[in-house]
Amino acid sequence: MKKFKRFAWPYFFWMFVFTVIPIFLLFAMSFIEMKSLNFSTARFSFSAFSKSFNPIYLNAFTNSIRLALIATVLCIIIGYPLAYIVSNLNITNRFSFLLILIMPMFTNMLLRVNTISKLLKPESILKNVLGISLNISGSEKAVVLVMVLMYLPFMVFPIFTVLEKIDPSLLEASRDLGANNFKTFLKVTLPLSVKGISSGIIMVFLPCATSFTIPYIVSDGTMKLIGNIIEDKMGLGNVISTDYPVGSLLSIIILIAVMGALWLISKIDAEGETLL
Amino acid sequence: MSRVLRVEEPLSRKISRRVNSIIKFSFLTIVILLLYFPIIVIIIQSVNINVQGTYFSGFTLEWYGKMFGDRKLMSAIKNTISVALLATVMSTVLGTLFALGINSLDKRRRKQMIILNNVPVLNADVVTGVSLFFIFKFFGIIIGKEFLLGYETMLIAHIFFCIPYVVLSVLPKLNEVDKNLYDAALDLGCTPRGALMKVIVPSVRTGIFTGALLAFTMSFDDFVISYLVAGGEVKNFSMWLYASQRSSGRTFAWPKAYAYNAIISIVALLILVVYNIVIINKQKNNRKVRVNSN
Numbered sequence: 001m002k003k004f005k006r007f008a009w010p011y012f013f014w015m016f017v018f019t020v021i022p023i024f025l026l027f028a029m030s031f032i033e034m035k036s037l038n039f040s041t042a043r044f045s046f047s048a049f050s051k052s053f054n055p056i057y058l059n060a061f062t063n064s065i066r067l068a069l070i071a072t073v074l075c076i077i078i079g080y081p082l083a084y085i086v087s088n089l090n091i092t093n094r095f096s097f098l099l100i101l102i103m104p105m106f107t108n109m110l111l112r113v114n115t116i117s118k119l120l121k122p123e124s125i126l127k128n129v130l131g132i133s134l135n136i137s138g139s140e141k142a143v144v145l146v147m148v149l150m151y152l153p154f155m156v157f158p159i160f161t162v163l164e165k166i167d168p169s170l171l172e173a174s175r176d177l178g179a180n181n182f183k184t185f186l187k188v189t190l191p192l193s194v195k196g197i198s199s200g201i202i203m204v205f206l207p208c209a210t211s212f213t214i215p216y217i218v219s220d221g222t223m224k225l226i227g228n229i230i231e232d233k234m235g236l237g238n239v240i241s242t243d244y245p246v247g248s249l250l251s252i253i254i255l256i257a258v259m260g261a262l263w264l265i266s267k268i269d270a271e272g273e274t275l276l
Numbered sequence: 277m278s279r280v281l282r283v284e285e286p287l288s289r290k291i292s293r294r295v296n297s298i299i300k301f302s303f304l305t306i307v308i309l310l311l312y313f314p315i316i317v318i319i320i321q322s323v324n325i326n327v328q329g330t331y332f333s334g335f336t337l338e339w340y341g342k343m344f345g346d347r348k349l350m351s352a353i354k355n356t357i358s359v360a361l362l363a364t365v366m367s368t369v370l371g372t373l374f375a376l377g378i379n380s381l382d383k384r385r386r387k388q389m390i391i392l393n394n395v396p397v398l399n400a401d402v403v404t405g406v407s408l409f410f411i412f413k414f415f416g417i418i419i420g421k422e423f424l425l426g427y428e429t430m431l432i433a434h435i436f437f438c439i440p441y442v443v444l445s446v447l448p449k450l451n452e453v454d455k456n457l458y459d460a461a462l463d464l465g466c467t468p469r470g471a472l473m474k475v476i477v478p479s480v481r482t483g484i485f486t487g488a489l490l491a492f493t494m495s496f497d498d499f500v501i502s503y504l505v506a507g508g509e510v511k512n513f514s515m516w517l518y519a520s521q522r523s524s525g526r527t528f529a530w531p532k533a534y535a536y537n538a539i540i541s542i543v544a545l546l547i548l549v550v551y552n553i554v555i556i557n558k559q560k561n562n563r564k565v566r567v568n569s570n
Binding site: 003005006007008009010011012014015017018019020021022025026078081082086100101102103104105106107109111112114115116118121123124125129149152153202203206207209210211212213217227230231234247251254255261262265266270271272273275276 | 370378451493521
């Protein structure tokens with residue numbers, strides 16, 4: 001099998017081109033000043049840094065982190081019991097359970113977000129058919145609710161993967177040694193599932209904190225989280241707010257957080273088995 | 277046959293077990309219902325006469341017809357499906373080969389490659405999209421083509437973010453494969469390619485299948501990265517939907533989007549049901565074979 005080594009080099013080259021070089025590019029871009037993407041006007045400057053100390057951006061950062069944290073905690077509270085119950089069920093095929101969770105993802109995420117956010121408006125089909133009016137449209141509650149509904153599967157998958165791998169004889173041993181069910185869970189199952197929980201936290205927190213579609217759709221464009229600001233700066237929303245250096249700098253800040261997550265994953269799960 | 281000693285369970289424990297299982301079952305049902313709730317609403321809205329979707333004013337199949345008549349929507353759907361299929365095939369083949377490569381590296385290199393592989397998995401979609409956008413822009417400047425962004429860049433981007441998922445699902449399976457199998461196949465007269473196709477690939481096929489499924493799901497549902505790298509002209513379904521969200525006058529777009537997604541969800545559900553029936557039948561057959569052989 002040693003001769004398959006030659007397949008690793010093209011992948012290294014490919015990843016170098018598409019991940020390592022862009023990181024350097026983004027880094028370099030945050031130290032220049034230029035008009036749109038016209039490199040002839042580019043010159044060295046720290047203006048991106050001074051512009052980024054804008055209270056609007058800082059606010060967007062803290063809001064993103066706060067909302068994503070709440071969503072992540074809710075995902076653990078719902079997702080852990082879900083994975084635990086299913087891993088104890090006597091289903092012979094674990095794949096079909098995963099399919100049940102993957103299935104909703106085939107329906108377009110933007111449309112699902114939109115459908116939910118329409119249900120949260122005071123006048124919705126919910127009120128018409130069931131007589132319930134939720135009326136939390138556009139609020140932070142609504143954003144968190146949508147985040148939880150969208151990213152819950154990403155919390156369940158890694159936890160389920162580690163729970164599946166726990167050797168049942170360990171649990172039997174714990175009971176034989178006199179621990180009751182609750183103590184067994186606390187002393188055996190929970191420590192063994194830390195790996196899955198950490199992966200789940202990363203897989204939910206990062207996309208929630210950087211999402212720009214969810215806040216945009218749920219709040220009809222009024223709520224600006226960090227993802228929305230990067231999108232604005234990268235010249236897709238409107239031309240006036242375009243500012244590539246600031247967008248690059250904000251992306252670099254997110255990348256630093258991602259690097260931390262990468263480091264953590266490489267410590268707890270070197271093979272990346274819980275990332276699926 | 278071993279004899280099992282049965283002790284009558286006390287009634288209180290029986291009741292608590294029953295209550296426990298009821299709680300578990302209702303929790304499962306509620307969560308799965310919540311996850312499927314938007315899909316149910318989408319299916320209802322796709323047959324709703326009311327354009328705004330705030331009232332249910334009657335049943336109609338009109339939107340399904342209109343959906344097939346909308347040329348922009350149909351081209352977006354075509355892009356979504358063709359990119360997803362091409363990206364799935366390409367990333368599955370490449371990802372499997374790359375996983376083979378990573379698997380044969382020594383421990384330290386292997387760890388480094390896995391970290392590099394995980395970058396697109398963990399990275400924020402916005403940042404991945406922006407990175408690819410810059411790379412394509414610079415490449416365009418280098419080769420002297422100002423407007424490089426389009427269908428091809430979208431496809432490359434999709435292949436790029438799908439490969440890591442394939443690698444991650446194939447690697448653990450490769451780890452389980454006996455290292456001597458490949459050499460044995462060579463000794464028995466297989467060509468290297470034959471040994472790869474007839475010995476290695478079949479023994480990791482569940483990993484390849486999982487990877488392909490994940491790749492397809494990711495590509496099919498992607499919005500952010502496509503939006504950043506496809507330029508303005510070429511659109512997939514998500515981009516079409518986002519554009520109609522931004523221009524407020526296009527409420528007429530929504531029922532067609534509901535219709536398209538209702539079709540997708542129903543097809544996916546059917547596949548899920550058929551798959552489960554096949555699996556259950558297989559297990560029944562296996563059991564029969566086992567009983568017969570006893």
